[in-house]
Amino acid sequence: MSLDTRKSKILESIIRDYVETAEPVGSRSVVRKHNLRISAATVRNEMADLEDMGYLEQPHTSAGRIPSEMGFRYYVDCMMQKETLDDSELEILNKILNENIGEWSDIVSKVGSFLSQVTNYASFVIVPSIKLSEFKNVQIIPITDGKAMLLVVTDVGVLMHRRIDVPSSISSEELQLIGKAFTRVLSGTRLEEMRRNELKALREDLKNRRKVIDKVLEAVDVMMQGSRDESVVISGALNILNEPEFKDMDKLKRILTILEEDILLKQIIPEKISEDVNITIGKENKAEDIQEMSLVVAGYNNFGEMGKIGVIGPVRMEYWKAAGTVESLRNILDQLLSKKFF
Amino acid sequence: MSLDTRKSKILESIIRDYVETAEPVGSRSVVRKHNLRISAATVRNEMADLEDMGYLEQPHTSAGRIPSEMGFRYYVDCMMQKETLDDSELEILNKILNENIGEWSDIVSKVGSFLSQVTNYASFVIVPSIKLSEFKNVQIIPITDGKAMLLVVTDVGVLMHRRIDVPSSISSEELQLIGKAFTRVLSGTRLEEMRRNELKALREDLKNRRKVIDKVLEAVDVMMQGSRDESVVISGALNILNEPEFKDMDKLKRILTILEEDILLKQIIPEKISEDVNITIGKENKAEDIQEMSLVVAGYNNFGEMGKIGVIGPVRMEYWKAAGTVESLRNILDQLLSKKFF
DNA sequence: GTTAGCACTCTCAGCGATTGAGTGCTAATC
DNA sequence: GATTAGCACTCAATCGCTGAGAGTGCTAAC
Numbered sequence: 001m002s003l004d005t006r007k008s009k010i011l012e013s014i015i016r017d018y019v020e021t022a023e024p025v026g027s028r029s030v031v032r033k034h035n036l037r038i039s040a041a042t043v044r045n046e047m048a049d050l051e052d053m054g055y056l057e058q059p060h061t062s063a064g065r066i067p068s069e070m071g072f073r074y075y076v077d078c079m080m081q082k083e084t085l086d087d088s089e090l091e092i093l094n095k096i097l098n099e100n101i102g103e104w105s106d107i108v109s110k111v112g113s114f115l116s117q118v119t120n121y122a123s124f125v126i127v128p129s130i131k132l133s134e135f136k137n138v139q140i141i142p143i144t145d146g147k148a149m150l151l152v153v154t155d156v157g158v159l160m161h162r163r164i165d166v167p168s169s170i171s172s173e174e175l176q177l178i179g180k181a182f183t184r185v186l187s188g189t190r191l192e193e194m195r196r197n198e199l200k201a202l203r204e205d206l207k208n209r210r211k212v213i214d215k216v217l218e219a220v221d222v223m224m225q226g227s228r229d230e231s232v233v234i235s236g237a238l239n240i241l242n243e244p245e246f247k248d249m250d251k252l253k254r255i256l257t258i259l260e261e262d263i264l265l266k267q268i269i270p271e272k273i274s275e276d277v278n279i280t281i282g283k284e285n286k287a288e289d290i291q292e293m294s295l296v297v298a299g300y301n302n303f304g305e306m307g308k309i310g311v312i313g314p315v316r317m318e319y320w321k322a323a324g325t326v327e328s329l330r331n332i333l334d335q336l337l338s339k340k341f342f
Numbered sequence: 343m344s345l346d347t348r349k350s351k352i353l354e355s356i357i358r359d360y361v362e363t364a365e366p367v368g369s370r371s372v373v374r375k376h377n378l379r380i381s382a383a384t385v386r387n388e389m390a391d392l393e394d395m396g397y398l399e400q401p402h403t404s405a406g407r408i409p410s411e412m413g414f415r416y417y418v419d420c421m422m423q424k425e426t427l428d429d430s431e432l433e434i435l436n437k438i439l440n441e442n443i444g445e446w447s448d449i450v451s452k453v454g455s456f457l458s459q460v461t462n463y464a465s466f467v468i469v470p471s472i473k474l475s476e477f478k479n480v481q482i483i484p485i486t487d488g489k490a491m492l493l494v495v496t497d498v499g500v501l502m503h504r505r506i507d508v509p510s511s512i513s514s515e516e517l518q519l520i521g522k523a524f525t526r527v528l529s530g531t532r533l534e535e536m537r538r539n540e541l542k543a544l545r546e547d548l549k550n551r552r553k554v555i556d557k558v559l560e561a562v563d564v565m566m567q568g569s570r571d572e573s574v575v576i577s578g579a580l581n582i583l584n585e586p587e588f589k590d591m592d593k594l595k596r597i598l599t600i601l602e603e604d605i606l607l608k609q610i611i612p613e614k615i616s617e618d619v620n621i622t623i624g625k626e627n628k629a630e631d632i633q634e635m636s637l638v639v640a641g642y643n644n645f646g647e648m649g650k651i652g653v654i655g656p657v658r659m660e661y662w663k664a665a666g667t668v669e670s671l672r673n674i675l676d677q678l679l680s681k682k683f684f
Numbered sequence: 685g686t687t688a689g690c691a692c693t694c695t696c697a698g699c700g701a702t703t704g705a706g707t708g709c710t711a712a713t714c
Numbered sequence: 715g716a717t718t719a720g721c722a723c724t725c726a727a728t729c730g731c732t733g734a735g736a737g738t739g740c741t742a743a744c
Contacts, residue, residue, distance in 0.1 A: 026706050039718050044707065062706050062725045103505065141479050141495050149495055153483050159491060161501050163445065238602060241595045253583045260580060368737050383687050386738065404694040404737050 003055075008079060009036065010046050011055055015067045015075050019316050022244045024064035069282040069315060072294075076279050082324035089118055093332070107336065109233050111309070115329055116236025119322050121313030122259050123235045125333075126266065128305035135189050138182035140175040140216070142166070148175060150219050160223040164215045178212055230307075232262040243314045245292070258289055259312070268295075269308060275299040277323045277330070282315040296322040298330035302337055309333060345397075350421060351378065352388050353397055357409045357417050361658050364586045366406035411624040411657060414636075418621050424666035431460055435674075449678060451575050453651070457671055458578025461664050463655035464601050465577045467675075468608065470647035477531050480524035482517040482558070484508070490517055492561050502565040506557045520554055572649075574604040585656045587634070600631055601654070610637075611650060617641040619665045619672075624657040638664040640672040644679055651675060 003011065013034045017025045027043040030036070036043070047065050050056045055071035058064075067075070085093065096110050108125050116123035137153040146168040152160045166175065185202045203213050237259035246252045258264040268287035270280065277298045283291045294317045297310030309330055311322050345353065355376045359367040369385040372378070378385070389407050392398045397413035400406075409417070427435065438452050450467050458465035479495040488510040494502045508517065527544045545555050579601035588594045600606040610629035612622065623636045636659045639652025651672055653664050 024706090028706080040706095041708095041718050041720095042716085045717085048708080058707090060725060061708095062704095062723085064706065136485060137483050139481060139483065139493075141481065141493075143478060143495060144497065149501060151481075151483075151493060151501075153485060153491055155486070159493075159503050161503075238595065238598055241591060241598070247591065249583060249589065253580065256580055256583070366737090370737080381687050382737095383689095383739095384685085387686085390739080400738085402694060403739095404692085404735095406737065 002078070003074070006036075006038075007046055007050060009034065010043060011050060011067070011071060012075065012079055014047075014056065014065060015071065018066050019318055022316060024059055024066050026064035029064070069284070072281050072315065072319070073284075076281070076319050076323075080320050080323065082277075082327060083320045084324040085118070085328050097332075097336075105231075105233075108333075109235070111329055111333060112233045112235040115309070115311060115325060116239060118325050119311050119313070119318070120236075120239050120242065121311040121317065121322060122237045122239055123311045124265055124269070124309070125233045126230055126269065126308040127233070128230045128302050128307050135183075135186040138179050138186060138216075140164075140166075140179040140212075142172050142175055150216055152220065152223060162219045162223055164219045166212055166215065170209075170212065174209070175212075178209060178216070182216065230266070232265055234259055234262070234265060240313070243316075245314050245316065251292075254289060255293070268312075269297060269310070270295075273297055273299055273306075273308065275301075275306070275330075277327050278310075279319060279323065294319070296326050298326050300330045300333040300337070302333075307333070344420070345416070348378075348380075349388055349392060351376065352385060353392060353409070353413060353417065354421055356389075356398065356407060357413065360408050361660055364658060366401055366408050368406035371406070411626070414623050414657065414661070415626075418623070418661050418665075422662050422665065424619075424669060425662045426666040427460070427670050439674075439678075447573075447575075450675075451577070453671055453675060454575045454577040457651070457653060457667060458581060460667050461653050461655070461660070462578075462581050462584065463653040463659065463664060464579045464581055465653045466607055466611070466651070467575045468572055468611065468650040469575070470572045470644050470649050477525075477528040480521050480528060480558075482506075482508075482521040482554075484512075484514050484517055492558055494562065494565060504561045504565055506561045508554055508557065512551075512554065516551070517554075520551060520558070524558065572608070574607055576601055576604070576607060582655070585658075587656050587658065593634075596631060597635065610654075611639060611652070612637075615639055615641055615648075615650065617643075617648070617672075619669050620652075621661060621665065636661070638668050640668050642672045642675040642679070644675075649675070
C-alpha cells in the first residue's frame with residue numbers, strides 16, 4: 001500500500017522526531033518542525049488516517065503518536081535514503097585502516113569498533129569459519145624438553161597453533177622432518193576434506209614415530225574443531241545504555257547478556273541474509289529475546305563464505321545512518337579481503 | 343583501636359546484614375538475627391558508640407545504621423575469616439581445569455570466569471608482559487607469492503606471529519635459511535636485551551637479502567611492542583547489574599565502561615600490591631572512578647613477573663568470600679605456572 | 685550497666701488535585 | 715470537498731499532603 005505525498009511527509013516527520021527524542025510526536029510539532037503549509041488540525045486528521053492504516057500508534061489517548069513497527073517498515077522499504085559516511089568519518093576510517101597492517105582479526109575488530117562509534121549502536125562482525133581453505137604448511141617446533149608447538153598455516157594465511165607433547169628423546173631435526181612429511185601429504189588438501197586414508201599412509205611412512213604422529217593428528221583435530229566455529233566480534237555494546245527504552249534493568253540485563261556472549265549473539269542473527277543490507281525490525285526478528293530491537297546486517301564475501309557485519313539497536317533506530325554505514329563497511333571488508341589479503 | 347567483644351559482634355552482625363540486604367540495619371534486627379542476650383536499647387547505645395567511633399553511619403536520622411568504609415576496614419583487618427571454596431565449587435573448578443589442556447590464555451580466562459561466577463562480582467586477571475622470556479626459534483613460512491608468516495617462539499612457549507611482505511622471487515628454502523640465521527643469532531637472547539649490534543652482524547651475514555631482514559626486524563619490533571603490554575582478561579562485568587547501588591544509569595555506565603576496556607581497568611588497579619590478598623575499600627582507591635567500589639586482588643608468580651587476579655565489586659561486598667576465593671585461585675595459578683607449563 | 689517506655693524524626697506509599705500536552709469532533713471557511 | 719479554528723475531553727505526570735512504619739535518642743526505672 002502506497003501513501004500520498006503528504007501522508008509520507010508526515011510519517012517521515014514523525015519518524016525523524018520520534019527517533020531523535022524517543023517521545024510521542026504531536027500534531028503541532030510536526031507542523032512546526034517541517035513548516036508544512038497546513039494546520040495542525042489537518043495533520044491530526046492525516047495522523048488519524050495513518051493510525052487506522054497501522055503505520056502509527058498511540059501509547060494512550062492524550063499522547064502524540066509513535067511510529068509502529070509497520071510504520072518503520074514502510075519507511076525503510078519505500079522512503080529511506082541511506083546516509084553514507086561523510087568526509088570526516090571517511091577520514092577517520094582511512095586513518096584506522098592505514099595505521100593497522102596487522103592481522104585480519106585486528107582489522108575486523110577495528111572496523112567493528114568504528115561501526116559502533118559512528119552509529120552509536122552495538123556492532124558485530126561475524127567471520128566465517130575457514131573450512132574452505134587449504135593446508136599450506138605444517139611445522140613442529142620444539143619448545144622445551146617434551147613440549148613442542150604445532151603450527152598449521154593455511155593458504156589464506158590463517159595460522160593455527162597448539163602445544164603438543166612429544167617424546168623428550170626426539171630431536172629438533174626429526175620434528176622438522178615429520179612436519180615436512182605432513183606438509184607433503186596434506187598440502188593443498190581442504191581442511192574439511194582431510195582424508196583418513198591419506199593420514200594412514202603417512203602413519204605408515206613414519207611408523208617409528210607413531211606416537212608423535214598421533215599427537216599431531218589429535219592436535220589437528222582439536223584445531224579443526226575450533227576453526228569450524230565462526231568467530232564473532234562485538235563492539236560498543238554499552239551504547240544501549242544511552243537508549244531510554246532500556247532504562248529498565250531487566251531488559252537491559254537481557255540485552256547486555258546477549259551482547260556479551262558470542263554464542264548468544266550468533267543465535268539471534270538470521271542465518272540466511274542477502275549480501276545487501278538486511279533490516280529486521282522488532283517482532284520481525286525470530287529470536288524472542290530481541291523482539292524490541294532491530295537488526296541491520298549485510299553479508300560480505302570472506303574467501304567464498306559469507307561473513308556478516310551489522311548493528312543492533314532499538315526499534316527506534318536511525319535506520320538511514322545504520323544502513324548506509326553498514327553498507328559502506330560491508331563494501332570495504334569485501335575490498336580488503338579481495339585485494340589486500342591475496 | 344580495638345573493640346570489645348560485644349561491639350565487635352554487633353558490628354559484624356550489621357555488616358553481614360547490610361551486605362546481604364543493602365538496607366540500613368536497625369537495632370531490633372541485630373538482636374533478632376543473632377539472638378544476643380541483650381535488649382535492643384543496649385544495642386542502640388552500642389551502635390551510637392560505634393557511630394561516634396566512625397565505624398557506622400546513618401543515612402538519615404530515623405533509619406538504621408550502615409557500616410562506614412572504616413567499619414568495613416576494621417572488619418577486614420581484625421575480624422574477617424576468609425571463606426575458601428567449598429567442595430562443590432572445588433569440584434567444578436577441577437572439572438574446568440582438566441577439560442582444558444589448551445593455551446595458557448584459555449586457562450586464564452576460564453579461571454577468571456570461574457572467579458566471577460563464584461563470587462558474583464566482576465573478575466579480572468592481569469597477565470604480565472613476557473619481556474623476560476627468551477627467543478627460542480624464528481621461522482619464516484611462505485603463504486602466497488610475496489607474503490610470508492613470521493613466527494617467533496619463546497622459551498616459555500609463547501608464540502608470536504605476524505604477516506610480512508617478502509620479495510616474490512624468494513624461495514621457500516631461502517626463507518627457511520634466513521629464519522635459521524635469526525634463530526642462531528637470537529636464540530637465548532632475552533627479548534628486551536635484543537642487541538642492535540647482534541642484528542647488524544646478522545644483516546651483514548645475509549647482505550643479499552637485506553630487504554627481508556629489514557622486514558623481519560620491523561615485524562619483530564612490532565611484535566615486541568605488542569608483547570610488552572600486559573594482557574587483561576575481564577569476566578562477569580554484568581554482575582554489577584545485580585547490585586542495587588548501581589541502579590543509577592550514570593554510575594552504571596561509568597563502571598561498565600571501565601570494566602569493558604582493558605586499558606581503563608588496568609589503570610584502576612594498584613601498581614604495587616603484595617602477593618597476598620590486598621583489599622582496598624571505596625575511597626581507599628586512588629582512581630577516582632571507583633571510589634564507591636572495592637577491590638580484592640592478589641599477585642601470582644608468572645615466570646618471575648607478578649600477575650594479578652582479583653574481583654571488583656561494591657563497597658558492600660562479601661569480603662570474606664571474595665578474599666578466600668581470590669586467594670585460592672591465586673594459589674592455583676601459581677601452581678599451574680610452576681608445574682604444568684614447565 | 686541495662687532496659688522499658690515514649691516522644692520524635694524521617695522516609696515512603698498512597699491519594700487527590702492540578703497541570704499541560706495532545707486529541708477528536710464540530711462548525712465555519714476557503 | 716478539503717482545510718481550519720475552536721473547544722471540550724482525556725490521560726499521564728507532577729505536586730503536596732497525610733498517615734503508617736521503622737528506627738532513633740533520651741529519660742527514668744531497675
